[in-house]
Amino acid sequence: MSIKELINAINSISPDNIKPIEMQSEGEIEELIDALNRLLIALQKKTTEATKNLEDKNFTFYAINYATKLIGSTLEMKELLDIAINMLLEIAEMEKGSIMLVNKDISELMVEVIKDFDEIKDPSKKIDTHEEFLTRIIKEGKPFFSNETEKFQDLGDGLGANVKSVLSIPLMGKEEIIGVVNLYNHLTNKELTHDDLNIISILTSQIAVSIENARLFSQIKQFFFNTVKALASTIDAKDPYTYGHSERVAQYSLAIAEELGCSLKEKEDIQLAAMLHDIGKIGLPDEILHKPSGLTDEEFEEIKRHPLKGSKILEHIKELTAIIPGMRHHHERFEGGGYPDKLKGEDIPLIAKIISVADAYDAMTSDRSYRTSLGSDEAIKRIKDCAGTQFDPKIVNIFVNLFEKDNREL
Template identity: 35%
Template sequence: MKIEELNEGFYEKLLTIWEKLNASLELDYILRNAMAYLEEVLEAERSSIWELDEQKEELFFRVFSGGDRDKVEEIRLKIGEGVAGHTAMTSAPVIIEDAENSRLWSVKVDERTHFQTKSILSVPLLFREKVVGVVQLINKKNGGVFTGRDLRSVEMMCIPIATALVNAKLFKELEQTFMETALALADAIEKRDRYTAGHTRRVTRYAMWIAEEINLPAAEKKWLALSGILHDIGKIGIRDNILNKDGPLGSGEFETMKQHTVFGAEIVEKIHSLGKVVGGILYHHEKMDGSGYPKGLKGEEIPLFARIISVADTYDAMTTDRPYRKGLSSEEATKELEKMSGSQFDPDMVAAFLRRIPREVRDAN
């Protein structure tokens, strides 16, 4: 597409990207598409978005086109270093017609990628007059140079990109705060049960091992982690004399203990944004053959998060000492999981855990 062909279609596309940037949970995907569109419109060979790490006062790649992402992951530019660093320092755009002979240019990226940078259009990402990153277009095709019109097009795109980056950072901070709060709550509940110190964190860690082995999407991993953290939150409704009993529970006591899954789900489902974690909490004691509780679900009727947490929870229970029994070794516990695979546990989740646990045990020793 030639720059002269910019018309209403460009602005329609721009508005569509703005809308997606402000609404999308898959921010990096939308950012890559936005930069790909700018590459097409401005006839550039490559593009990138540098994000500012305020604490370290460094720029790092958030988006990098060209297929060499793994080669540039660790590159950092100080404020004032290179064209991107200069753009961040001055809060002003710059057009470099001959990069190799420019005093601003840094060779770091080209050295890693073996790409030859010739011309650069570098534009600051500003949010409320504060730099949050830098957008760059690299090498005008056919040996041309970037123009003022190119600059104006990029500046228009920078407005929603900057806003999206700030929103994503705020969301990540809020998400981290929420996770820490949930962990603090789980730790407080565990303090009532003197036999399960650290149980929540271990179960969550084991669940994440399984998630990694089955290639669970990153967004789902976050919900799974929260399910793991909150899976026993319902124990807040169980009496201390049952929770801390020195021996095995009687039948009536066990029926009461079983209610912790229901209590936990009732607590969490009141928070509408946590709908995805309710199944992991309510059903993590269900069994594949239908003999579990609270609903007697079978097979894939049991939500995936619950099937994962069930394996993690049982492994931790088996390997934890109790007053009336000593915990099993890791080898003994994994053999028990194998025996119950298919009847009590999802065989795929057991297999994933068994693939991972030897490596983790080996690395810990």
């Protein structure tokens, strides 16, 4: 930089404060240039540091924002805990860890998720909260970091052996501590800073809120399932021979759905549809419903209307839209000719094809007013005989395999 350029730079910063410079000796110019060069280097260093701090803060802000969105993206407890442990290990740069939740009813901790060697495990192990270390974390409600791990060899999650460091963070709910996160073995030589702990604390607070929301969601869902169960039992109760029918059909349908690898939502829909599949029978007169045999054509036509009636009853409930096809089509036949729509093959919704097999099996293995139970083996044989005509052969195959694999009364 020339002196002229320097003068211009100074002028541009504070032109009003520039006073005339009087030179006292020959060496002063060199000294001045030296001093100014040192100032310039110091200023450049400060600017670089300030930019880096700003970038770090921006990165932290975006990381927290992203992490918060991810944590809030699910209300399913298992999924939430998997996301939480993965995220905390990544942010804290630690190797393995676990999340324990306080079981309110029995005042103990349950290990809900473990991540060890990149593998997520689902242990549900109970821990005695009298364990000195855990009690301290819960009582004090503060994060705890230690390199002296010999004192805390086992926190009950099975990860404590031979660890080099442990970070335990309480999960603060709205009113009380609802659990503890344990993270083990720092992967880098970098020490955990105050900022790192702050970020981890912010995220664990978010995780705790999400856990409480997930618990609430699960309670509401359970209430909804119980209401549906009660509704279904009103149908079963109309006939002493069909007591528990809907619940058993739901149980068999769920077993088939699990074998098919259905998602959690699909499995819930299948269970609900199976529980409510005959809800349309609610308006059927008892004398038709209980008639042991010899239904007139008219009476049979009346019975055949129950899938449509059931669909009509529930069509206005938005939350149940996905289950309507299961109710409407559970009496379709795979080769066609069933009711109400005479659908055929792949046109029949999967949910209905599953319920159809489960319904038939339960009907055959229950006593009826006109006959006693056929027994499991005979029922399975008849279902196999109807693969491709009444039932989808794929579903029959899965159901028969389930039955034979476990060799149990399904």
